[in-house]
Amino acid sequence: METKNKVSLITGASRGIGRAIAIRLAREGSHVAINYVKNKDKAEKVAREAEALGVKVRIYRADVSDFKSVQSMVEQVMTDFGRIDILVNNAGIMPEHHSILDIPVEEWSRVIKINLTGYFNVTKAVVPYMIKNNSGKIINIASVAGKMGGTVGPHYAASKAGIIGMTFSLAQELLKYNITVNAIAPGPIETELITNLPEELKNRIKKRVPMGRFGKPEEVAEAVIFLIKCDYVTGEVIDVNGGYYMD
Ligand SMILES: NC(=O)c1ccc[n+]([C@@H]2O[C@H](COP(=O)([O-])OP(=O)(O)OC[C@H]3O[C@@H](n4cnc5c(N)ncnc54)[C@H](OP(=O)(O)O)[C@@H]3O)[C@@H](O)[C@H]2O)c1
Numbered sequence: 001m002e003t004k005n006k007v008s009l010i011t012g013a014s015r016g017i018g019r020a021i022a023i024r025l026a027r028e029g030s031h032v033a034i035n036y037v038k039n040k041d042k043a044e045k046v047a048r049e050a051e052a053l054g055v056k057v058r059i060y061r062a063d064v065s066d067f068k069s070v071q072s073m074v075e076q077v078m079t080d081f082g083r084i085d086i087l088v089n090n091a092g093i094m095p096e097h098h099s100i101l102d103i104p105v106e107e108w109s110r111v112i113k114i115n116l117t118g119y120f121n122v123t124k125a126v127v128p129y130m131i132k133n134n135s136g137k138i139i140n141i142a143s144v145a146g147k148m149g150g151t152v153g154p155h156y157a158a159s160k161a162g163i164i165g166m167t168f169s170l171a172q173e174l175l176k177y178n179i180t181v182n183a184i185a186p187g188p189i190e191t192e193l194i195t196n197l198p199e200e201l202k203n204r205i206k207k208r209v210p211m212g213r214f215g216k217p218e219e220v221a222e223a224v225i226f227l228i229k230c231d232y233v234t235g236e237v238i239d240v241n242g243g244y245y246m247d
Contacts, residue, residue, distance in 0.1 A: 001137055001228055004029035007081040009074070011035040011064055011122055012091025014043035016191030017141060020217030021088050021224050026050035026057065028225060033077045033084075034059045035091065035122075056081070064091045064118030067125070074125040083133060086228055087126045089119040089163075090141040094193045098153040098201070108155045115159035120166065127174065136179035137228045140167050141220070144187045144241050151201060160185075164237055171235030180234035182227045187241025190214040211242035 008025045012018040014036035022032050023046065032050050036043035036059065043059040050057045058080050062073035077084060092115045097103045119140055130136030145152055146160025164183055171181040188194050188205045194214060197205075206214060223238045239245065 001085065001135070001231060003086075003225070003228055006030045006085035007033065007077075007083050008086035008088065009033040009035065009077055009084050009122075009126065010088040010090060011118070012037075013046060014039045014059075016193060017186070017189055017217045017220050018088070018090040019046045020221040021090065022046055022050055023053075024218065024221035024225060025086070026053040026055045029055060030086065031056040031081060033057075033081065035062055035064070035073060037061065037063050037091070063114075064122055065113040067121045070118075070121045071125050074122070074129075078129060084126050084129050085133070085135065086137045086139070087122065087130075088139045088141070088224060089122055091118055092141070092159075092193075094197070095153050095156050098151060100154055103153060103155060111155040112159050112162070115156070116162040116166075119163055123166075123170065127179070130174075130179050131177045134178050136174070136177070138170065138174075138179060138181040139224050139227050140164075140181070140183040142167070142183045142185045142237065144185050144239070144244055147185055147237070147239075148245075151204060167237065168235050175234060180227070180231065182233060182235070183237045184220060184223050184227070185237050185239050185241065186215060186220050187239075187244045188214045189217055189220060189240075191217055209242040209244060210246050213242065215240060215242055 013022040013034040062069040142163040143160040145157040167183040
């Protein structure tokens with residue numbers, strides 16, 4: 001699919017990877033709907049940057065874990081833009097606790113509700129419009145943790161593994177409507193999600209990357225563009241991780 005004059009909805013686009021994806025899509029000529037939950041000022045800043053690239057931009061507050069709020073956001077995007085061609089599910093949180101010995105049951109539920117159910121909610125609200133157009137691209141930002149666990153914790157890894165399973169299932173179901181569904185599994189990417197981690201954990205994660213550095217949000221955005229433009233890819237997980245699996 002060409003990106004020019006398409007409409008993209010990106011969840012969690014006020015910061016980090018979502019912000020880089022929104023800006024890159026705007027640079028590629030796509031109009032962008034920017035979702036956030038708390039940081040309106042940051043979402044507005046991203047919107048100004050994207051608008052300066054000559055496309056139409058709107059921001060939408062919605063908690064992806066709340067289906068009603070997601071539904072009103074998607075209806076508003078439809079009113080404002082008239083269509084949604086590209087959905088990037090990206091909004092996610094990093095848990096506070098990392099060991100099963102410390103993780104409160106409520107934290108398990110919260111991580112699954114935002115990181116996994118959130119992706120389901122937004123996809124469920126958007127897909128009927130894509131089916132009507134017989135066209136769509138869905139890209140789910142998963143994580144290396146969804147394929148191999150890791151130090152962040154079982155709840156985070158389970159949410160990301162769930163996204164990968166959901167991607168495979170939806171790719172099969174939605175193929176007949178000309179909708180492709182793929183995931184990206186980034187390794188550690190330099191955003192607040194990583195920079196806010198304890199120093200010791202951050203160093204342990206960095207040492208694990210063969211390239212010896214954290215990735216840049218723009219490097220994930222590059223993979224998003226590939227998955228939009230290459231129509232012959234569906235039901236895939238693209239790894240963007242500095243060679244993580246070579247070790
Ligand atoms: N950074 C990494 O190393 C890394 C690696 C692999 C995968 N990922 C995944 O990539 C995605 C983005 O990560 P990031 O590093 O860019 O994170 P980030 O910098 O912490 O940004 C998180 C974004 O998600 C939004 N958000 C959080 N909870 C939300 C909710 N309930 N409803 C709607 N929006 C919500 C935030 O909005 P507000 O600003 O309004 O709070 C923000 O825009 C996540 O799914 C993460 O798991 C990240």
